[in-house]
Amino acid sequence: MGTRFGLAIVAALGARFRVAVLGKYGLEQAPVLPRAMNLPERYAAEAARITCPVLFHVQLDDDLFPLAGQYALFDRLGSERKELLTYPGPHHVTDPAAEIRWREFVRELL
Structure with a gap:
């Protein structure tokens, strides 16, 4: 849920954010998730303001x-510097190497 809520926060705070790690989210969602949470236009607009x-x-x-929706959200990010980090596996799996890269990215830009 970090990106579902974090996207709006990063967009709203604008230049007060120096760096952000987002992901595991997209402009499309699986049918198992509540339809009321599917707001692709809102998330696309917020991404463009980052x-x-x-x-x-x-x-x-x-x-x-779905992968296509994750890539679509990445493409909408307004940042001049954006990096795509990909790992195999389902939503609930996070490779320890990914967590290391998250921290390195933040450390590099602070």
Whole structure:
């Protein structure tokens, strides 16, 4: 749920954010998720307002957010510096190497 809520926060705070790590989320969602939570236009608009550097994590076999929707959200990010980080596996799996990269990305830009 970090990106579902974090996207709006990063967009709203604008230049006050120096760097963000987002991901495992997209503009499409699986039918198992509540339809009321599916707001692709809102998330696309928020993504476009983000200007800080972003590392965006994509799970290639995500069972909650289809790959095409994750890539679509990444493409909408307004940041001039954005990096795509991809790992195999379903939504609930996070490779320890990914967590290391998240921290490195933040450390590099602070």
